[in-house]
Amino acid sequence: MALIELRDVKKSYKLDSIEIPVLKGISMIVEKGEVVALVGPSGSGKSTLMNIIGCLDVPTSGEYILDNIPVQNMNRDQIAHIRNKKIGFVFQNFNLIARLTALENVELPMIYAGVGRKERKERAMELLNMVGLSDRSGHYPTQLSGGQQQRVAIARALANNPPIILADEPTGSLDTATGKSIMELLLSLNDKFGTTLIIVTHDPTVASYCRRTVRIKDGLLVE
Numbered sequence: 001m002a003l004i005e006l007r008d009v010k011k012s013y014k015l016d017s018i019e020i021p022v023l024k025g026i027s028m029i030v031e032k033g034e035v036v037a038l039v040g041p042s043g044s045g046k047s048t049l050m051n052i053i054g055c056l057d058v059p060t061s062g063e064y065i066l067d068n069i070p071v072q073n074m075n076r077d078q079i080a081h082i083r084n085k086k087i088g089f090v091f092q093n094f095n096l097i098a099r100l101t102a103l104e105n106v107e108l109p110m111i112y113a114g115v116g117r118k119e120r121k122e123r124a125m126e127l128l129n130m131v132g133l134s135d136r137s138g139h140y141p142t143q144l145s146g147g148q149q150q151r152v153a154i155a156r157a158l159a160n161n162p163p164i165i166l167a168d169e170p171t172g173s174l175d176t177a178t179g180k181s182i183m184e185l186l187l188s189l190n191d192k193f194g195t196t197l198i199i200v201t202h203d204p205t206v207a208s209y210c211r212r213t214v215r216i217k218d219g220l221l222v223e
């Protein structure tokens with residue numbers, strides 16, 4: 001079943017009234033439960049594409065159908081709602097909130113989703129336990145290693161049980177061994193929960209863990 005479908009998606013940015021095309025007509029389908037590596041040179045449009053798939057940005061033209069829902073027909077509130085429910089994000093620089101503890105960071109998406117305090121704390125603890133950090137729940141991001149911060153970020157991405165995780169260079173700031181353990185953690189989510197994973201990477205080893213590789217070059221998919 002197609003969970004993500006892009007039809008001739010184009011994206012351009014306007015700078016000083018000059019239109020710069022970034023995505024030039026991307027069509028792709030990602031089935032439920034797939035693990036996809038998205039690779040391509042710097043500036044080729046990987047993050048731009050991920051932002052569209054993650055409903056953080058909208059295409060200039062073309063269609064995006066997420067879980068049978070045409071996203072272009074939705075208003076801002078509906079898009080925010082669907083993003084909160086369907087998508088978990090993992091970034092290269094972890095993007096944790098510095099003034100919140102690990103536990104509070106994981107709770108945050110559940111606050112937005114309206115989950116009650118008690119249930120939220122329990123679920124956040126459960127998730128930290130799952131990523132191997134139950135003994136670090138009260139630590140602030142600066143008190144955690146890079147790999148530990150990325151584990152917290154993954155726990156946070158899982159908070160609302162999303163069917164899709166989008167990871168933009170999740171191992172890009174980590175050493176090889178730590179990066180490998182983060183990839184193993186992400187793949188275990190696919191195993192256990194059937195989570196669909198799309199992972200942007202420059203690293204061929206990381207891409208080799210994924211069952212399918214999609215290559216983007218100059219705003220178009222190749223091969």
Ligand SMILES: Nc1ncnc2c1ncn2[C@@H]1O[C@H](COP(=O)(O)OP(=O)(O)OP(=O)(O)O)[C@@H](O)[C@H]1O
Nearest residue numbers: 013014015022040041042043044045046047048049
């Ligand atoms: N908000 C924006 N306004 C104008 N141009 C943008 C904007 N965001 C991205 N671009 C341009 O779009 C192109 C693609 O950027 P994008 O971040 O998607 O590349 P990328 O493939 O993720 O690169 P990298 O591997 O370096 O992260 C770049 O040329 C960039 O300058």
Ligand SMILES: [Mg+2]
Nearest residue numbers: 046047048168
């Ligand atoms: Mg990028």
